[in-house]
Amino acid sequence: MAAFENLADKIAMHEFGDSALMLSVRDDDPAVRRGVIADVRSILLPRLPYGARDAVAGLESLLVEFDPLVVAPRQLAQVLELIINVHQHDAGGGGTAPQQFLIPVDFRREFAPDLDDVASELGLTPAQVIEAFTGSSLRINLLAAAMAPMMDGVQFPAPVSRCAIPRTDVAAGSIMVAGLNAIIQPFPGPTGWKVIGRTPLRICDIAEQPATSYTAGDNVRFMALEDGQWPDLEGQFLRSTKVETP
Amino acid sequence: MKRLVTLDVAEAGWLSTYQDLGRTNAEAMGVPSGGAADQHSAAVGNILVGNPRTGACIEIMGGRFSFTPSNDILIAVTGTPAELTIGGCTAPLWTPTRVPAGAKVTIARATEGVRSYLCIAGAIHTAHFMGSCAPDARMGFAQKLSAGDQISVLTANSGYSHPYFDNMLFRLPVPIPTYGGGIWTVDVVDGPEMNATPGIRELMTSSLYTVGGRSDHVGLRLDGPVLHPEGLGEITSHGVPVGAIEIPHSDELIILGRYRTLTAGYPIVAFATTAAQSMLGQAGPGRRITFNWVAAADAVRHLRYREHELNVLEDAVHSAFTAAGLPLSESASPL
Incomplete structure (x- = not known):
C-alpha cells in the first residue's frame, strides 16, 4: 500500500x-x-x-x-x-467547472506606460511581449483587493520586477504584471505592478449580482484589441465566453 | 403597523455615511469587512432603540449633523462625547430618546472621540452591497450623506407621549466607555515579528505615541519611537487582520482599521485586541496612545465581558420596551 x-x-x-x-x-x-x-x-x-x-x-x-x-x-x-x-x-476541482474568459486589451502606449520597460527587462521587443502575453493561458488564483483577479501562468521568459516607485493612480481596467503573475485593476487606485495595457471592459460592477462574473479557478486569455473597437466595448460588464466541459 | 418616516438632513458634518457592523464572507473575495469603526457604540445604539445590533445606522465623523423628522421617532446617539440637542434642548447621549415630528435634532461639538452613531428605531432604508450597507468608497459604494438628503426609516414606532414627562425615562444598564481626554491604553497581544524586533515590546509599553493627521479608516498612523526588525528579508504579502500593528519602512506604527488593504508584507509586531478596537475607532489626530501587553486568553476574556454587557442591555431593553408598549424589531435577538 x-x-x-x-x-x-x-x-x-x-x-x-x-x-x-x-x-x-x-x-x-x-x-x-x-x-x-x-x-x-x-x-x-x-x-x-x-x-x-x-x-x-x-x-x-x-x-x-x-x-x-x-x-x-x-x-x-x-x-x-x-x-x-x-x-x-x-482540491482544485471545486464543485463547478472553471469558466473561460477572453479579455480584449488595448496595448496603446498611453494605456501601457511600463510596456517598454518590461520589454527591455526581458530582452524582447514590445511586440514580442504582447505576443507572449496574449499567447498565455492564465488561471485566476484568488481575488485580491477590491475583487481584482490575481492570475498566474504568464509565459514570459523570466519574472518581471515591480515598479521602483509605485504609481498612485492607475485607471480601472489596467492590465498589470509582476513576476509571472497578472492582475487587472478593477477600480482606480495605487499599484506597484507594471502596467502593460488596458481593457475597455468593466471587470467589477457593484450594481451587478454578483459584482464579478469570474471566481478563483477560472481561466483567462487576453487578446489584442483591434483599432476602433474600444468605443463599442467601453464600460461593458465582463462575462465568460463559455463554460469548459471537463 | 409600520410606516415610512423621512428625516430631512440639513447639515451632514464632515463625513457621514450609512453604516452597520460590516460584511462577513466578503474578504475571501477581496472586499474588506468594513463596518462601524467603533463597533461597540454602533451595537449599543441599535440595542437602545430596540433594533438588532446589526441594523443600519448613521456614522457621523466631525462637524455638525442636523436633521428634522417628518413624524415622531425614537433615537439613540452613542459614540464620542458630543452635544445633542432636540428642538433646541440638550438631550442625553446613550439613551433612547423621543424626537417629536418637526423637531430639529443637532449632533455637534464632538470632544475626545471622533465618531457619533445615530440609531433610529426601525429599519433605515438604504442600499446594500454583499449583505451590508457599510460603505466601500474604493469600490464606488460611497453611502455618503449630504445636506439636503432624506433618510427613510420604516418603523413600527408610532409616536407616544407621557402625561407628565415629555420624555420617557429609562434606567438602563448601558455600558458607556470612559473616553477621557488623556492617554488611551490599547491592549495588544504578540505579533509574528515581535521576536525578530528585540526590545520593541518594552519600547511600546514605555513610550507615548501620537495619532497622526494621515490616519483614516484604513489605519491609524502613530508617531513615536520604533525599532525595525532584524534579518527578516522580504516578507511575502499575506492576509492581515484588523488591529494588526505594522512597522513600515518609515519610523512610525500603523494600526490597521476595518478598511485596511487585505494583504501586506510589513512586519507585524503586535495585534490590538478585538475588545480594544472600538476605542481605536474613536482615536483622532493628536490622540496620545500607549500599549499594554495582555495574554491571548485575557483578550478573549475581555471580549466575553463586553458581550455579556451587551446581552444584559438587550434583556433590559426588551423588558422596558415590553412594559412601556414600545415596539421591538422582530429579529432583535441574534441568529
Whole structure:
C-alpha cells in the first residue's frame, strides 16, 4: 500500500491576533508553497466551518478569521485540519467547472506606460511581449483587493520586477504584471505592478449580482484589441465566453 | 403597523455615511469587512432603540449633523462625547430618546472621540452591497450623506407621549466607555515579528505615541519611537487582520482599521485586541496612545465581558420596551 500522506501535515497554523489563524505551508520552495496553499484554499473557502467568519487569501498563505466567542483557535485548527484531510482529493476541482474568459486589451502606449520597460527587462521587443502575453493561458488564483483577479501562468521568459516607485493612480481596467503573475485593476487606485495595457471592459460592477462574473479557478486569455473597437466595448460588464466541459 | 418616516438632513458634518457592523464572507473575495469603526457604540445604539445590533445606522465623523423628522421617532446617539440637542434642548447621549415630528435634532461639538452613531428605531432604508450597507468608497459604494438628503426609516414606532414627562425615562444598564481626554491604553497581544524586533515590546509599553493627521479608516498612523526588525528579508504579502500593528519602512506604527488593504508584507509586531478596537475607532489626530501587553486568553476574556454587557442591555431593553408598549424589531435577538 502506498504511503498515505495527509495534506494538513504540510500546513502550519499560527494564531494571528485574538481572532485569526494564519495558515502557511512548511516547505522551502516557494513554488511548492503556492501550489499547496492553492489546494488548501480551494478546499477551505467553500467549506469554512461554524465560528469562522471570513478568510483572506495570500499567494502563499491563508488567513482564517473567526469569532473567538464562538470557537477557540486550537479547536478551529483541528476542524480545519480535518476538512483539509477529508477533502484533499477534491482540491482544485471545486464543485463547478472553471469558466473561460477572453479579455480584449488595448496595448496603446498611453494605456501601457511600463510596456517598454518590461520589454527591455526581458530582452524582447514590445511586440514580442504582447505576443507572449496574449499567447498565455492564465488561471485566476484568488481575488485580491477590491475583487481584482490575481492570475498566474504568464509565459514570459523570466519574472518581471515591480515598479521602483509605485504609481498612485492607475485607471480601472489596467492590465498589470509582476513576476509571472497578472492582475487587472478593477477600480482606480495605487499599484506597484507594471502596467502593460488596458481593457475597455468593466471587470467589477457593484450594481451587478454578483459584482464579478469570474471566481478563483477560472481561466483567462487576453487578446489584442483591434483599432476602433474600444468605443463599442467601453464600460461593458465582463462575462465568460463559455463554460469548459471537463 | 409600520410606516415610512423621512428625516430631512440639513447639515451632514464632515463625513457621514450609512453604516452597520460590516460584511462577513466578503474578504475571501477581496472586499474588506468594513463596518462601524467603533463597533461597540454602533451595537449599543441599535440595542437602545430596540433594533438588532446589526441594523443600519448613521456614522457621523466631525462637524455638525442636523436633521428634522417628518413624524415622531425614537433615537439613540452613542459614540464620542458630543452635544445633542432636540428642538433646541440638550438631550442625553446613550439613551433612547423621543424626537417629536418637526423637531430639529443637532449632533455637534464632538470632544475626545471622533465618531457619533445615530440609531433610529426601525429599519433605515438604504442600499446594500454583499449583505451590508457599510460603505466601500474604493469600490464606488460611497453611502455618503449630504445636506439636503432624506433618510427613510420604516418603523413600527408610532409616536407616544407621557402625561407628565415629555420624555420617557429609562434606567438602563448601558455600558458607556470612559473616553477621557488623556492617554488611551490599547491592549495588544504578540505579533509574528515581535521576536525578530528585540526590545520593541518594552519600547511600546514605555513610550507615548501620537495619532497622526494621515490616519483614516484604513489605519491609524502613530508617531513615536520604533525599532525595525532584524534579518527578516522580504516578507511575502499575506492576509492581515484588523488591529494588526505594522512597522513600515518609515519610523512610525500603523494600526490597521476595518478598511485596511487585505494583504501586506510589513512586519507585524503586535495585534490590538478585538475588545480594544472600538476605542481605536474613536482615536483622532493628536490622540496620545500607549500599549499594554495582555495574554491571548485575557483578550478573549475581555471580549466575553463586553458581550455579556451587551446581552444584559438587550434583556433590559426588551423588558422596558415590553412594559412601556414600545415596539421591538422582530429579529432583535441574534441568529
